[in-house]
Amino acid sequence: MSAHDDARAKDAWRLMQSFVFANDRRAEVAAALGMSFSRARLLWRLDGGSRTMSELATFLHTDAPYVTVIVDDLEERGLLHRYPHPKDRRARLVELTAEGERALASARHILDAPPAGLCVLAQDKLEQLTNLLGEVASTASGALAGPRGA
Amino acid sequence: MSAHDDARAKDAWRLMQSFVFANDRRAEVAAALGMSFSRARLLWRLDGGSRTMSELATFLHTDAPYVTVIVDDLEERGLLHRYPHPKDRRARLVELTAEGERALASARHILDAPPAGLCVLAQDKLEQLTNLLGEVASTASGALAGPRGA
DNA sequence: CCCATTACTTATGACTGTACAAGTATCTCC
DNA sequence: GGAGATACTTGTACAGTCATAAGTAATGGG
Numbered sequence A, B: 001m002s003a004h005d006d007a008r009a010k011d012a013w014r015l016m017q018s019f020v021f022a023n024d025r026r027a028e029v030a031a032a033l034g035m036s037f038s039r040a041r042l043l044w045r046l047d048g049g050s051r052t053m054s055e056l057a058t059f060l061h062t063d064a065p066y067v068t069v070i071v072d073d074l075e076e077r078g079l080l081h082r083y084p085h086p087k088d089r090r091a092r093l094v095e096l097t098a099e100g101e102r103a104l105a106s107a108r109h110i111l112d113a114p115p116a117g118l119c120v121l122a123q124d125k126l127e128q129l130t131n132l133l134g135e136v137a138s139t140a141s142g143a144l145a146g147p148r149g150a
Numbered sequence C: 001c002c003c004a005t006t007a008c009t010t011a012t013g014a015c016t017g018t019a020c021a022a023g024t025a026t027c028t029c030c
Numbered sequence D: 001g002g003a004g005a006t007a008c009t010t011g012t013a014c015a016g017t018c019a020t021a022a023g024t025a026a027t028g029g030g
Helices: A003-022 A026-033 A037-045 A053-060 A064-076 A098-112 A123-139 B003-022 B026-033 B037-045 B053-060 B064-076 B098-112 B123-139
Strands: A080-084 A092-096 B080-084 B092-096
Touching: A003 B003, A003 B098, A003 B123, A026 A037, A026 A098, A037 A053, A037 A064, A037 A098, A053 A064, A053 A092, A064 A080, A092 A098, A098 B003, A123 B003, A123 B123, B026 B037, B026 B098, B037 B053, B037 B064, B037 B098, B053 B064, B053 B092, B064 B080, B092 B098
Parallel strands: none
Antiparallel strands: A080 A092, B080 B092
16 A cells, blocks of 8 residues: 555544534433443443343453442343353353433433534435445454444 | 435544544553643643743643642743733743753654554555544534644 | 362442632722 | 632542452363
8 A cells, every 4th residue: 555545544443433422422421321421331332132141241352340330230220130151150241221221322322423514414425434444344344343442 | 415415524523533543642641741741731732931820720720739740740841931921010920941942852752653554555545534533623614723632 | 079269248448529618919980 | 909710739538440469169181
């Protein structure tokens, strides 16, 4: 890749990063759910099924004791519950409650609202942008799971 | 705007947000500088010239007492220094030291490195993406200042 | 069978960040 | 000229984040 391409990738990255940071919704999600964003991210991870405590620790990039604290808190709020692992009696599984799913839907609703800057783009350009971003995403080979915030 | 456009804007936003979150560099910046990301953001704000304490408080969305604490810390590390306002003896101005500028350059270097997913895009597509993002940015009428993290 | 490892929990401590109260010094406007 | 507001600082309390140490219970491989 030429220096020109590298400069261009840098421009694109800077524009993208600035735009996402300028339209940061994490505080809004945290406020709407009445919890920190990292708790919301844990709920997000439980979308699609149960997880073990250690898997949640890996996902959140944190140590097991702190996951215990977070899961305690969310369980106390009625958003998830723990239950024994069917095969490994050391392990616990965690799944969303109905109320947790509602909280998650609320968070998704906030996060997914596109900023004004995107909405006013011409239809053909919006389609182009989406296709290009889709290509970037598939090239990055990352599953489009929930966002990873601080 | 039609429902179709709205759905398309949503897709673009979701792809963009996921990509930026998946390539979140704030922890890396914090680790490299040995400080929290909000301290790094304060340094970023001083790029381009001095600011008053109250202006920094506004920028960081925090109370004045905490800005005092952060500025105390950064001054103690030799990254910035305070000096009296020439016209308002109540106010203090804050500016980067040479070492603070070096720290800022280091942070910028980390933040600006484009993720692999962008670098492998074809040259013509990369150019298209950059142009579209530039249009989004100018439409959003937001100055491309430093990123705003949590 | 036993030991090292794993899964999770409890306890503790440090740092980050928010918020409020109260203080000093200064500015501005009536 | 003085009262009210502003700029910043000091102090305090609290919540969140995140780490380490040590504990119990269970697993798996030698």
